[in-house]
Amino acid sequence: MPLNVSNLYSGYGRVRIVQDVTMSVGEGEILAVIGRNGVGKTTLMKTLVGLLGTLHGTIEFRDQDISRMHASRRARLGIGYVPQGRGLFTRLSVGDNLVMGERVGGIGATNRRRVFQFFPILEERLSQKAGSLSGGEQQQLAFGRILAGHPELILLDEPSEGIQPNIVQEIGRIIQRLRHEEGLTVVIVEQNLELIHAVADRCIVMDKGKIIAELTADEIKEPEVAKRYLAIAT
Amino acid sequence: MEEFALIFGYIYQYLDNIGFLILAASGLIIIFGMMGVINMAHGELMMIGAYITAFTYYAGVPAPIAILLAGVGAGIAGIILERLVxxxxxxxxxxxxxxxxxxxxxxxxxxxxxFGPSILNIPTPFGNFPIDEQTFGIYRLVLFGISMAMIAGVWAVFTFTRFGTHARATMEDPEMADALGVNTRHVYALTFGLGSALGGIAGGMFALTATISPFFGINYTPLAFITVVVGGGANVITGLLASVLALAGSQTLVNNLVNVYVGYLGMMGTALIILLVLPRGISEYLERRKIRTERASGRE
Structure with a gap:
C-alpha cells in the first residue's frame, strides 16, 4: 500500500484542522478528496507532504513511518506535490523549474524526455520564465516538474482551479495517462465534479476536518450526493 | 595629453567607485536577496577577512593566497553564525x-x-603609473578587475549550477523547494557562507589599502547597504550591477563637479530618487518587465 494514514491530526499551531483522518491509497489508485471550501482538504495535503507537522497519528509511505519526516526527505522518497495555485518558481525559467523537480524520488537526474512526451509545449518554452506562461501552460509545467523526477505518489491540490474547461479535460487525460503509462498513484483534491468523474476510482468526503463518507466513482455522479457533500446544485 | 589625463582620471575614478561598491556589496546583496536578511554584521565579516589577510601575510603567505584564506575564514564564520543565530x-x-x-x-x-585598536597595515602592491602630471594606483584597477571577476563568478554559480538553481528557487518559495526535495537548510547555510566568503575576500582586498582596525567594517557597511537596497533582491546580479553603475556614476560626476563630500551626497540623492520611483529596487522592476515582455511574446 503506497499510503496509509491512521488517526491523523494536524493544523496550525494548536488549532486542529484535520481530525482523526484514517485513509489508505492502493497501488495505481486515483483517490479524490472532496468537500466544501475550508473543510481541511489542503491542510491534509500539506500534512501528507510534510509542510505541516503531524500533531497526532501516523502517515506511512510504503510501510515506512514518515509522520515526523521533513518535507524534503518525503519528496526524495517519491512523494510529488502539485499545490493549489501550482507553486511554480515564476522567476525561474521553465528549464530551471524542471531541474527543481528532479530530486522527487531521490534519483537526482532530470527525466526531460518523459516530460516533453507528456507536455511538448514545455520544450518550446524551455528558456522562458515560468511566470510568463499562460494558466494552462503553467499547470502543464507544474505536472511536468513532478514528472522530471521519479515520483511514485502524486498529490494534486485543485489542479483545475483557474483553468479553462477545455484544459481541465486535458488535465483529466493527463492524470489517467500518468496512472496507466507510469503506474503512478494519485491523491487529488478537487471541486470540479467533471474532473472527478473522469479520473477518480474512489472519493473520500471531508467536513470540518474529518472524513464523513467514502464514495465510489459512480456514487459521486448522483446529483443528490454531489449536492449533499459539495453543496453544488447540478 | 592634459585632456587625455583628465578624461582618464574620470574613467579611473568611475571604475574605482564601481569596484569599491561591488566588492563591498556583493556578499551583502546575496544574503539579502536570497534570505531576506539585512546582515549588519557584514562589515565585521569583512573585518575578519582583513585580519586573516594581515596575520597570514605577515606569517609569510603571499598576499593573493592570504586574501583567499580570508574568504575561507569569513565563509566558515558565516556558516557558524547562520546555524547558531x-x-x-x-x-x-x-x-x-x-x-x-x-x-x-x-x-x-x-x-x-x-587585538587592540589597530594592527600593522599591509603595503599596497603594484605601485603607480603617471599620466601627464597625475599619478594613478595600479592596485585600484586590479580591485576593479577582481570585482568584475567576482560578479561574473557569482553570476555563473547562480545561473549554471544546481546549487544556484536551488538557491534562486529557495529565495522565491522555500516551502515549495522543500516539497520538491531540496534541503533548504543546507541551501541557506551555504548561501550565507558564500555571501560571508565574498565579504571576507573584499575585506582582504581592502586590507591592502586601508587601516586595519576593529572598526574596519564601518567604512563599507553603509555604502554597501545603500547599494543593496537600491539594487533590490529580485535578481542579485542585475540589481547589483544596475545599482552600482547608477550610484558610482552619480558619485563620480558630482565628485568632479564639486568635491568628494558632495560626491557622497550626490550618490545618496541618486539612491533617494531611485527608491522613490522604484521602492523595491531596480531589479524588481527589471524582473517584472522581463516577465511582461516574455508573456507578450508568448501570446503572439
Missing amino acids: IRFFYKQLLSSLVVTWGLSLMFSQGFLLI
Missing part, C-alpha cells in the same frame, strides 16, 4: 537587522579587546 530570523527584516547589528558590535568590541 541567523536561521531564526529569515524573512524578518527588522529583527534580522537588530540581531546582526548586535553581532557586529560583539565582533568589533571583541576584536578591540583581543
